[in-house]
Amino acid sequence: MAAIRAKGASAAASPAVAAGESAPVATVKPVAAAAGPRPSVQDMLKAVREGKAGAMAAAPAPAVASGKAPVVAPPMPSKPVVASRKVEQPRRGFLMAAIVVACAPFSSAFNLAWTSITAVTGIATLGTARFMFPNVLVEPPSKFKVGPASDYPLNSVSNKWKDQYGVWIVHTDQYEGRNLIVALASVCTHLGCTPSWLDGEQKFKCPCHGSGFYMTGVNFEGPAPRPLERVGLRVAEGMLEVDKSVKFQEEMGQWVDAASFIELA
Ligand code: FES
Structure with missing residues (x-):
């Protein structure tokens, strides 16, 4: 690019220099008029994905010739760490559901009363069942x-x-x-x-x-x-x-x- 710029400058300035006049102020032409067909962003992203970044870098020759900096495709952003959050979310959901189910019997006085009655009845039933199987002490015969x-x-x-x-x-x-x-x-x-x-x-x-x-x-x-x-x-x-x-x-x-x-x- 430096060589191209130097060549263009020398070509533009050489007549005035040769005539002993001061160099004219360079004027910048509109890019759209001097440049060729500009590649779209989608094309550039596609080229980067296909590993043709080198080809794309060489493509904007018309822009370079016109003195405009080539458009460089931005690097692809790294993949955000979202997978781990997705894995944790179900666990939190399950934990919250378990807490809700565990606390359900105590959510109201009515539920608490029925839970207490059920617990007492269950303990009494277990005690009765245990009574049906008394301890057996095995002793050697006399x-x-x-x-x-x-x-x-x-x-x-x-x-x-x-x-x-x-x-x-x-x-x-x-x-x-x-x-x-x-x-x-x-x-x-x-x-x-x-x-x-x-x-x-x-x-x-x-x-x-x-x-x-x-x-x-x-x-x-x-x-x-x-x-x-x-x-x-x-x-x-x-x-x-x-x-x-x-x-x-x-x-x-x-x-x-x-x-x-x-x-x-
Ligand atoms: S128990 Fe006391 S001597 Fe045997």
């Missing part, structure tokens, strides 16, 4: 078989049934010199803790306050005031059968009851 007497060697304590039924099976000849098998309840006679059988020390020891009991169940140390209790024991169909529904206390003279032991020859 009578159970613990195997033959031969499973319990002399002067031994079996922990096999302690966790499940809360009894020890003891075979001992240390009580009055008689060869007996007894079932002792695993409940301390002080405050009801569960003692442990210490095989190395040959005694029951309560972890709560230190009471100690011989293998026979007789207390000998600590605060326990009386021996461990025996439970019922008999032989049924060749098996020892324990009956926890009956108890025998030594201090009450009940250990002489034949139902509290099995005596072996």
Whole structure:
């Protein structure tokens, strides 16, 4: 463009310069008369979209020749961030609808009253249904078989049934010199803790306050005031059968009851 302008200026000024006259004031012709057919804005936008910006830049040669700056198509505006708003709008709408539905029962005193009545009726119905299914406490049976007497060697304590039924099976000849098998309840006679059988020390020891009991169940140390209790024991169909529904206390003279032991020859 600079070259074209320089060429035109020199051509216009050369006669006057040559004659030694001052250069005439340049006059600007109307663009419409000098320029060729001007491209419309739609054409320019179409050219920009089709990647022909270079061709369009070269096209306004007539305007350049006339001294008018070429029309440059404005850049396409970037796409506004509208998509995210469109996504959020449904969520807001859903939230508002949920709030309206949730608050509907409290919108008036009438609705509030009916909501309260419905809630109370529902709670009462649930309570009635719960009453129809009472708690069931599953306890181990009071009578159970613990195997033959031969499973319990002399002067031994079996922990096999302690966790499940809360009894020890003891075979001992240390009580009055008689060869007996007894079932002792695993409940301390002080405050009801569960003692442990210490095989190395040959005694029951309560972890709560230190009471100690011989293998026979007789207390000998600590605060326990009386021996461990025996439970019922008999032989049924060749098996020892324990009956926890009956108890025998030594201090009450009940250990002489034949139902509290099995005596072996
Ligand atoms: S409960 Fe066993 S010693 Fe106290």
